[in-house]
Amino acid sequence: MSDETTGAPRGRAVIAGAGGFVGQYLQRAFRDEGYEVVTVGRTGDAVWGNTLRIRELVDGAAIVVNMAGKSVNCRYGRRNRAEIMRSRVDTTLELAEAIRTAEHPPPLWLNASTATIYRHADDRPQDEATGELGEGFSVSVARAWEDALFSADLPHTRRVALRMAIVFGDGSALVPLLGLARAGLGGPQFDGPWFPTRARLRAGTYHHDRHTRGRQRFSWVHIEDVLEVVRFVRDHEEIDGPVNVSSPQPSDNRTVMATIRDAVGRRFGLPTWRWMLEIGSFAIRTETELVLKSRWVVPTRLLEAGYEFRHPDLRGALAGIIAERRQHRG
Secondary structure, eight states: OOOTTTOSOOEEEEEESTTSHHHHHHHHHHHHHTEEEEEEESSSSEETTOHHHHHHHHTTOSEEEEOOOOOSOSOOOHHHHHHHHHHHHHHHHHHHHHHHTOSSOOSEEEEEEEGGGBOOOSSSOBOTTTOOBOOSHHHHHHHHHHHHHHSSOOTTOEEEEEEEOEEESTTSTHHHHHHHHHTTOOSOBOOOOOOOOHHHHHHTOOOOOOOOTTOOEEOEEEHHHHHHHHHHHHHOTTOOEEEEESOSSOEEHHHHHHHHHHHHTOSOOOOBOHHHHHHHHHHHTOOTHHHHSOOOBOOHHHHHHTOOOSOOOHHHHHHHHHHHHHHHHO
16 A cells, blocks of 8 residues: 555554554554564564564664563562563564664654653643652553663664543453442442552552542543554654653543443442452452553643644543444354
């Protein structure tokens, strides 16, 4: 396929971490747009550890997008913490070395990051200019991840860290929330007191008593807007550095769960308190931080640059995703 406006081929797009939900979505879209898509990962056109082969792929590429990283939907034990960090930092450093030594380095490298880099915020929104970085394990991972992206001397490659909020789409983090709602457990999640156990302290997920009552802020973004932001950043060469990829209309936990219940036709959902979440998260091998941290993030840089979100409204976004799921499974 060709560029729709010039008739010229788009060139090569290198997608690292292409096996995940976002990576697979980007692969399909880039191929449809006319790119020659090559992948880097544990499998693919190049595998991690083979820096020479990765360099061959990035040399002369039009764009590099890195979405690599172990899922944070796990218990933060020692091994998982090490793998969460390694799978983000080491892969980013390897891409940086491949680009640094390429004869024709790519003009643009977009690297995944996370909106979790900001502090627990229930007092004001966090943006790229005035946001305050937080503390704890997840924040330390995000800081190291972005340091790996920006520390290398790559004068010919524009670099952008995509600080993504929770991504909603068919196959995303939305799926287990839909399951909870259908099972009658789609009420708000309440924070409260818990023990400062050694495991919690080591994992950096212990926090002082916070009575959020389900009002912890919830920042999200539709998968289609992730793709459109990538395209927008590609076409706006003045944009570099960190960019918040999040709907301009963040919600809160209570509203999100109520909207999900409405979308699946459940009028009631049992709320869950911190002690219940701790027991449940241990049973299913995940962390309460994923639902209890207040993430209040706004995409100031994108809005100021003129980006218009396709799915700014939570209710409309969820309705569309659920309708799509039903159609595919119909």
